[in-house]
Amino acid sequence: MLEASEVETFDAAAVNSARVRQPLYAARKKIFPKRAEGRFRRFKWIVMAITLGIYYLTPWLRWNRGPYAPDQGVLIDLANRRFYFFPIEIWPQEFYFVAGLLIMAGFGLFLVTSTVGRAWCGYTCPQTVWVDLFLVVERAVEGDRNARIKLDSAPWSASKLFKRVSKHAIWLMIAVATGGAWIFYFADAPTLLRNLVTGQAPAVAYITVAILTGTTYVFGGLMREQVCTYMCPWPRIQAAMLDENSLTVTYNDWRGEPRTRHAKKAAAAGQAVGDCVDCNACVAVCPMGIDIRDGQQLECITCALCIDACDAVMDKIGKDRGLIAYATLAEYQSNMALATMDGTAPIDPRRVHDASGKLSDKISTFHLRKLLRPRTLIYLGAWSLVGLVLIYALLTRERLQVNVLADRNPQFVVLSDGSIRNGYTVKLLNMIPEPRTIIVTLQGLPGAEMSVVGMDHVADRSFAVEVEPDRLKTIKVYVRQPRENIAGPSQHFTFEVKDKASPEQDHYTATFDAPDFSK
Amino acid sequence: MSDKHIDEFSGVSTTGHEWDGIRELDNPMPRWWLIIYYATIVWAVLYMIAYPAWPLVRESTRGLLGYSSRSEMRAELAAANAAKANYIAAIGSKSVKEILADDKLRTFAAAAGAAAFKVNCVQCHGSGAQGSPSYPNLNDDDWLWGGSPEAIQQTITHGIRYAEDPNTRTSEMPSFSGLLQPKEIIQVAAFVASLSNKAEGASAADIAAGKEIFAQNCASCHGDNGKGNREFGAPNLTDAIWLYGSTPAAIAAQVRSPRHGVMPAWGVRLGDTTVKELTVYVHSLGGGE
Numbered sequence: 055m056l057e058a059s060e061v062e063t064f065d066a067a068a069v070n071s072a073r074v075r076q077p078l079y080a081a082r083k084k085i086f087p088k089r090a091e092g093r094f095r096r097f098k099w100i101v102m103a104i105t106l107g108i109y110y111l112t113p114w115l116r117w118n119r120g121p122y123a124p125d126q127g128v129l130i131d132l133a134n135r136r137f138y139f140f141p142i143e144i145w146p147q148e149f150y151f152v153a154g155l156l157i158m159a160g161f162g163l164f165l166v167t168s169t170v171g172r173a174w175c176g177y178t179c180p181q182t183v184w185v186d187l188f189l190v191v192e193r194a195v196e197g198d199r200n201a202r203i204k205l206d207s208a209p210w211s212a213s214k215l216f217k218r219v220s221k222h223a224i225w226l227m228i229a230v231a232t233g234g235a236w237i238f239y240f241a242d243a244p245t246l247l248r249n250l251v252t253g254q255a256p257a258v259a260y261i262t263v264a265i266l267t268g269t270t271y272v273f274g275g276l277m278r279e280q281v282c283t284y285m286c287p288w289p290r291i292q293a294a295m296l297d298e299n300s301l302t303v304t305y306n307d308w309r310g311e312p313r314t315r316h317a318k319k320a321a322a323a324g325q326a327v328g329d330c331v332d333c334n335a336c337v338a339v340c341p342m343g344i345d346i347r348d349g350q351q352l353e354c355i356t357c358a359l360c361i362d363a364c365d366a367v368m369d370k371i372g373k374d375r376g377l378i379a380y381a382t383l384a385e386y387q388s389n390m391a392l393a394t395m396d397g398t399a400p401i402d403p404r405r406v407h408d409a410s411g412k413l414s415d416k417i418s419t420f421h422l423r424k425l426l427r428p429r430t431l432i433y434l435g436a437w438s439l440v441g442l443v444l445i446y447a448l449l450t451r452e453r454l455q456v457n458v459l460a461d462r463n464p465q466f467v468v469l470s471d472g473s474i475r476n477g478y479t480v481k482l483l484n485m486i487p488e489p490r491t492i493i494v495t496l497q498g499l500p501g502a503e504m505s506v507v508g509m510d511h512v513a514d515r516s517f518a519v520e521v522e523p524d525r526l527k528t529i530k531v532y533v534r535q536p537r538e539n540i541a542g543p544s545q546h547f548t549f550e551v552k553d554k555a556s557p558e559q560d561h562y563t564a565t566f567d568a569p570d571f572s573k
Numbered sequence: 574m575s576d577k578h579i580d581e582f583s584g585v586s587t588t589g590h591e592w593d594g595i596r597e598l599d600n601p602m603p604r605w606w607l608i609i610y611y612a613t614i615v616w617a618v619l620y621m622i623a624y625p626a627w628p629l630v631r632e633s634t635r636g637l638l639g640y641s642s643r644s645e646m647r648a649e650l651a652a653a654n655a656a657k658a659n660y661i662a663a664i665g666s667k668s669v670k671e672i673l674a675d676d677k678l679r680t681f682a683a684a685a686g687a688a689a690f691k692v693n694c695v696q697c698h699g700s701g702a703q704g705s706p707s708y709p710n711l712n713d714d715d716w717l718w719g720g721s722p723e724a725i726q727q728t729i730t731h732g733i734r735y736a737e738d739p740n741t742r743t744s745e746m747p748s749f750s751g752l753l754q755p756k757e758i759i760q761v762a763a764f765v766a767s768l769s770n771k772a773e774g775a776s777a778a779d780i781a782a783g784k785e786i787f788a789q790n791c792a793s794c795h796g797d798n799g800k801g802n803r804e805f806g807a808p809n810l811t812d813a814i815w816l817y818g819s820t821p822a823a824i825a826a827q828v829r830s831p832r833h834g835v836m837p838a839w840g841v842r843l844g845d846t847t848v849k850e851l852t853v854y855v856h857s858l859g860g861g862e
Contacts, residue, residue: 463699464701464710467860468713468814469814470813471812475859477712477859
């Protein structure tokens with residue numbers, strides 16, 4: 055076990071300190087985050103592998119849909135206006151599924167933020183994930199924090215030039231791969247890759263890759279934390295999402311203050327000594343360039359790397375972990391009240407420690423029960439409700455639909471034998487990737503018969519029509535009713551459509567107009 | 574403002590402007606803002622060189638890229654015409670019957686015909702081809718000169734009673750006001766109305782007398798049964814469709830001094846292809862034979 059004074063300290067000052075605001079027009083001060091190690095870092099590696107894996111590999115997954123539809127698992131086919139997601143195929147008019155997913159994403163973000171704070175920012179936001187990836191490259195090429203600071207201030211030399219060029223070259227390669235992966239979601243991936251390499255892909259593919267390469271390189275390599283601090287609206291909105299029971303990365307100053315590097319000396323002098331040894335490890339690892347010990351601040355993306363850094367130090371000096379930890383405002387305030395005797399005295403960590411130097415059992419800690427509170431339950435309920443509605447809609451949606459437009463000009467035609475004819479534009483939607491024979495039948499309207507433009511068959515009350523896979527078929531249908539059967543100027547009847555091979559069917563209630571014979 | 578004033582709170586120099594003791598800080602412009610500002614100036618200069626920009630007396634400067642919205646539209650029209658070229662050529666070389674048999678060609682021709690109809694035909698026949706009194710409804714199944722594709726094409730090409738076209742369809746119903754007594758005209762009108770059960774209020778004697786008169790004067794064109802004759806454009810008098818009215822009075826008026834519709838010949842004006850498209854459209858309105 056080390057003494058506090060033996061802990062390695064870092065010459066790290068918060069670049070984006072809450073106490074010294076950077077003016078907007080000043081050049082950015084560089085941040086050199088040190089590599090952190092610990093459980094949160096491990097968790098972040100896993101999240102990074104999963105999210106990047108999903109992003110880069112998804113377009114290459116195949117899904118057999120038969121000969122009439124593409125075999126790419128996830129495909130946004132803009133040219134044909136279809137969206138494929140494994141067994142699900144979405145037509146443009148079914149875009150509400152996507153809207154529903156976006157609503158779920160919104161409620162999900164509220165739920166996550168109200169329970170565990172800005173977990174989205176800290177773990178899964180693409181900006182965070184790619185910056186992490188770019189930092190891996192930077193460390194591999196230029197070394198860890200101290201080496202990078204040294205390199206940055208060193209005069210230009212062949213070695214510095216080589217390192218800088220290789221770093222930016224690798225960044226650009228990652229950026230090209232990132233921009234490249236994006237376009238595969240919009241076309242058959244293997245074909246597009248071949249065309250892309252041989253220079254035969256459409257210009258829009260190259261332009262998209264170029265733009266996304268640019269944004270990835272600039273945001274991930276050059277702008278980094280500035281994107282979160284200055285460009286992203288979420289840090290501003292999050293304040294409304296957090297409450298006193300939301301977990302967030304917190305410096306527990308009720309046990310850390312007064313901080314000192316010379317704990318023994320101070321203790322010997324009878325001063326209060328906090329757990330914080332002021333080693334600045336938390337500042338050195340912070341990718342946002344802040345000092346978490348200044349309290350909650352807009353820049354903090356709650357990546358929890360400071361927790362890892364601090365826990366390692368606490369382990370070394372034999373103190374309880376969690377000087378920096380996920381904590382709620384409620385427990386923080388209750389512990390703070392304990393350490394300051396309800397605010398009547400300065401912080402004295404002795405009030406929250408027992409005689410052996412361990413934390414006393416009077417301090418409040420987080421309990422999972424606190425996750426269940428009206429706010430989170432309402433978010434969870436709304437999220438689940440939208441999800442269930444979407445699943446219900448997905449399972450019961452029609453894959454055979456009929457829409458009918460009645461001719462309005464003229465509304466009806468008097469034929470030579472006195473019978474009345476109405477014209478209808480009937481649209482048959484075959485929403486599966488298989489050709490189907492659809493039987494259209496007239497229900498109601500006694501004595502009436504249909505005839506179809508371009509179809510050589512006698513007028514009848516039913517006819518069959520072939521519809522191509524995954525297509526809309528538009529047919530012009532004339533319905534003719536004898537004079538003696540006409541029961542009024544406006545009669546309702548039904549077009550019934552049935553799949554010949556399956557029980558699927560749909561119907562549309564239309565109106566048959568006739569002159570008002572009663573007048 | 575010669576004396577430089579430094580704001581003591583922020584340490585930033587001021588512009589020297591002062592209102593009631595309030596001074597304006599002279600902060601430097603944000604760098605990113607300045608960069609974008611200069612970039613827009615560069616862009617504007619390049620744009621003026623590349624694109625039409627400066628108005629001159631007759632036209633504007635052309636720009637190095639030679640862009641113009643007219644040439645862009647011309648190119649788009651050319652592309653659209655190129656896309657249609659195959660269909661147009663097929664319509665030109667095939668007969669209307671063949672066009673009707675080809676699903677895709679028929680759909681294309683009907684759409685093109687509908688567009689031509691909206692420009693050339695709606696003035697008389699109405700926007701829905703529903704006609705109006707004295708102008709025939711093209712949706713129904715009653716045709717004065719025939720509703721087969723060939724007959725419709727012939728009518729559109731050469732018109733009806735159109736003096737400038739030697740091949741125009743022509744016929745004339747004579748005025749019977751000098752040939753028949755006024756009472757006879759009433760009687761024959763009652764008979765004609767009775768053919769489609771519209772002779773309400775007419776006496777059976779009048780109708781019987783009218784039948785005689787009809788057989789002597791009218792049957793040669795309208796047929797013994799009053800079914801009409803398309804050879805002469807003589808209308809069927811037994812059906813529910815009446816161009817000039819179905820009441821005995823309206824029929825009598827037509828017998829006394831007949832009205833004759835005139836339709837221009839469109840063959841020369843629109844050309845063969847457009848006439849075929851119009852034929853397909855009119856034939857597809859539901860009454861085509």
